[in-house]
Amino acid sequence: xxxxxxQSGFNLPGRHRAEKRFQWAGRSAIAISLLFLAIMVGTIFxxxxxxxxxxxxxxxxxxxxxxxxxxxxxxxxxxxxGMFPDVTSRRDKKRLYNLVSSEGSFEVAxxxxxxxxxxxxxxxxxxxxxxxxxxxxxxxVDTTLPERQRRISDAEIAWVGELQATGQLRRVINWGFLTGxxxxxxxxxxxxxxLVGSAYSLAVCFALSFPIGIGAAIYLxxxxxxxxxxxxxxxxxxxxxxxxxxxxxxxxxxxxLGYMGLPRSSPLVGGMVLALMTLPTIIIAAxxxxxxxxxxxxxxxxxLGASPVQAVFHHVFPVAMPGMLTxxxxxxxxxxxxTAPLLMIGMVAFIVDIPESxxxxxxxxxxxxxxxxxxPERAFTEKTAAAIIVLLIFLITMNLIAILLRxxxxxxx
Amino acid sequence: MADPxxxxxxxxxxxxxxxxxxxxxxxxxxxxxxxxxxxxxxGKSTFLRAINRMNDLIPICRMTGEMKIAGQDIYDPKxxxxxxxxxxxxxxxxxxxxxxxxFENVAYGLKIHKMTTxxxxxQDRVEWSLKNAGLWDEVADRLDQPGNSLSGGQQQRLCIxxxxxxxxxxxxxxxxxxxxxxxxxxxxxxxxxxxxxxxTIVIVTHSMQQAARISQRTAFFHLGTLVEFGDTxxxxxxxxxxxxxxxxxxxxx
Numbered sequence: 001x002x003x004x005x006x007q008s009g010f011n012l013p014g015r016h017r018a019e020k021r022f023q024w025a026g027r028s029a030i031a032i033s034l035l036f037l038a039i040m041v042g043t044i045f046x047x048x049x050x051x052x053x054x055x056x057x058x059x060x061x062x063x064x065x066x067x068x069x070x071x072x073x074x075x076x077x078x079x080x081x082g083m084f085p086d087v088t089s090r091r092d093k094k095r096l097y098n099l100v101s102s103e104g105s106f107e108v109a110x111x112x113x114x115x116x117x118x119x120x121x122x123x124x125x126x127x128x129x130x131x132x133x134x135x136x137x138x139x140x141v142d143t144t145l146p147e148r149q150r151r152i153s154d155a156e157i158a159w160v161g162e163l164q165a166t167g168q169l170r171r172v173i174n175w176g177f178l179t180g181x182x183x184x185x186x187x188x189x190x191x192x193x194x195l196v197g198s199a200y201s202l203a204v205c206f207a208l209s210f211p212i213g214i215g216a217a218i219y220l221x222x223x224x225x226x227x228x229x230x231x232x233x234x235x236x237x238x239x240x241x242x243x244x245x246x247x248x249x250x251x252x253x254x255x256x257l258g259y260m261g262l263p264r265s266s267p268l269v270g271g272m273v274l275a276l277m278t279l280p281t282i283i284i285a286a287x288x289x290x291x292x293x294x295x296x297x298x299x300x301x302x303x304l305g306a307s308p309v310q311a312v313f314h315h316v317f318p319v320a321m322p323g324m325l326t327x328x329x330x331x332x333x334x335x336x337x338x339t340a341p342l343l344m345i346g347m348v349a350f351i352v353d354i355p356e357s358x359x360x361x362x363x364x365x366x367x368x369x370x371x372x373x374x375x376p377e378r379a380f381t382e383k384t385a386a387a388i389i390v391l392l393i394f395l396i397t398m399n400l401i402a403i404l405l406r407x408x409x410x411x412x413x
Numbered sequence: 414m415a416d417p418x419x420x421x422x423x424x425x426x427x428x429x430x431x432x433x434x435x436x437x438x439x440x441x442x443x444x445x446x447x448x449x450x451x452x453x454x455x456g457k458s459t460f461l462r463a464i465n466r467m468n469d470l471i472p473i474c475r476m477t478g479e480m481k482i483a484g485q486d487i488y489d490p491k492x493x494x495x496x497x498x499x500x501x502x503x504x505x506x507x508x509x510x511x512x513x514x515x516f517e518n519v520a521y522g523l524k525i526h527k528m529t530t531x532x533x534x535x536q537d538r539v540e541w542s543l544k545n546a547g548l549w550d551e552v553a554d555r556l557d558q559p560g561n562s563l564s565g566g567q568q569q570r571l572c573i574x575x576x577x578x579x580x581x582x583x584x585x586x587x588x589x590x591x592x593x594x595x596x597x598x599x600x601x602x603x604x605x606x607x608x609x610x611x612x613t614i615v616i617v618t619h620s621m622q623q624a625a626r627i628s629q630r631t632a633f634f635h636l637g638t639l640v641e642f643g644d645t646x647x648x649x650x651x652x653x654x655x656x657x658x659x660x661x662x663x664x665x666x
Contacts, residue, residue, distance in 0.1 A: 296509035304522040305499035315511055
C-alpha cells in the first residue's frame, strides 16, 4: 500500500522548500518595488502640496488715475503704502512692495480689462502674494534663523501678522497653475503652455510615426522578400531603437531646422524628431503583433482566392491592430518623457504664451520640469513636483485611452 | 469514364534539397472523392497543396513536372493564382474560421470575387452554402455570432461552406476530420459524400477506415512516391504492392 500523504522519498521536502523560497523571493521583490513606488509618489505629492492653493492679499487700489499716465504698478504700490502709512524708509518701502508678486501690476491690468467698471474709484483687489510670503504663511520659513539668513524680514513678518489679523490675507485654489503659462515668478508660473506644447508634439509624433511605422512593419513582415537587404534593414531598425535620443535631436537640428528651415522651437519639429525616435519601437512592436497572428487566417483567405494584400488587410491587420496600438502607446509614452532631443531643437525656450498652433514656439512638460528644477527660487521646487504630477496624469490618461481602444478592437480566436 | 479534371505528370517537389514528391503521375476524376493515404511524411499533403499552389507560400518549396486542371497547366506563368484558387478550394486540418461573424465567413469569398450583385443575392448565396454544408439549421438564427463560437465540427462545416460558396470545381481537404470527435466526423463524412454530386473532392486522411468509407478512388503514397492508385475497393481488398498491403493491414505507418 502506498501512503500518498507521506512526504518522504522523491526529495519532496526539498522541492517544497525550493518552491516556498521562490515564492517568497518573488513576493519580496514585488513588495520592494511597491515600496519604492509609494515613496516616489508620496514625495512628489508632499512636495507639490503647496501648489494647490495660493496666498492672496487684499490691496486697496486707487484706480481713478488715467492708466496712460500712472502705471498699474505705481497704483498697487500707492495702495500698499496707504495700508501701512507708517512705513517711510526707502528700504522698508521696497520690502513692502515685495509682499505682492512683482507681476501684480499685470494682474490689475487684466482685472480692469475684464471688468472696466472697476476704473474710476478705489477698489479692494485680491492680488497674488509673492512666493516668499506664501512660503512663510505656510510655515515653510524657519523663523528661528537670524534675520539675514531668511528671505523674509522681521518687518515683513509683522506686516503679514497685521494683514492676517484684519482678514486681508486669504488662501485660494491655485487655478492659475493649470491655466497659465510659464513665468519668472514662481507664484505665477503655470503649466498650460508646456502641456499644450507636449500635446501638439505628441499629436504630430503620432500622426507621423503610427502610419509610417505600421506600414513599414506590414511590408517587412508580410511582403518583403527574404534577402540580404531585408536582413540589413531589420538589423538597422533594431539598432536604431537603441540609439540615444539626443542623436535624433541633433539630426532634427541639422536637417529639419538647418536644411529644411522649419520653425525653431515649434511642436512640429519636436513631433518630427520624436517620431524618428519612436519609429523603431513601433515597427518592432507591430512586427511582433503581426507575427503573433495565427498563419491559418492568412492561409484560409489565400486558399479562397484572396490576393496577398487582401489576405493581410482583411484578416491579419485587424487581428494585429490591438498589439500594434500597444506598441505605439509604449513609443508615445517614451516620447512624452523625452527631454534631450527637444533641447537640441530649441524647445527649451522660456514660453509664457500658450501656443496656438504647431508652428508657434512651445516647450514640453519634461523640459518645463527640467527648467523649474533648475531655478533657484525655493517655490519652484513645489512647481517641479506639481509638473511631474501633471506629466504622470497625462501619461496615465494616454494609457487608459489605449487600453479602452484595445478592449474595443480585440478579437478572440 | 469521364475525362480526369486534375492530371499530374512527372511531378517532383523539393523542399530546398530534400525531395518530398518523386515523379508522381495521378489523374483525379470529376465528381468522385479521391483519398490520398500513406504514413506521416510521405508527401501526400505536399502533393495536395500543389494542386492549388499553396506551396507557393513556402519560399524553399520548388516543383517540376506538369499539373493540369481541366487541361490548363496551373504552373504556367500566365496563370493567375487568384483565379486558380477560386476554382480549387481548400479545407484545412484545423478548422480556421476567420475571427468574424458566421455570415462574414461565408460571404468573404463572394465579396472579394464580387460574385454577387445585390445584398439579397449575397444573403441567398450564404444561405445556400450553409445549407449545402449541412449547417444552416444550426446557425440560421445566429449568423451574426463569431464563427469561432461554434463547436469544432460546426467550425469545420463552416469552413466547408466558406469553400463551396464560391462554387469551385475541386475541393481539397487536408485531414479535415483529424481535430474532430467521431460524431462530428460522421457528420462531415456524410457531407463530403453529398458534395460529391457537384464537386470533385481530394482528401488527405490518416484514417484508412475513413478512406474506405467515403472515397471512390484511393492513392497510396510512401516516401514521396505514388505506390498504388486505383478504385478504393480494389486497393483495400486486393492491393498489388506489398507496401500497400502492409500499410492497410497496419504493419507500417
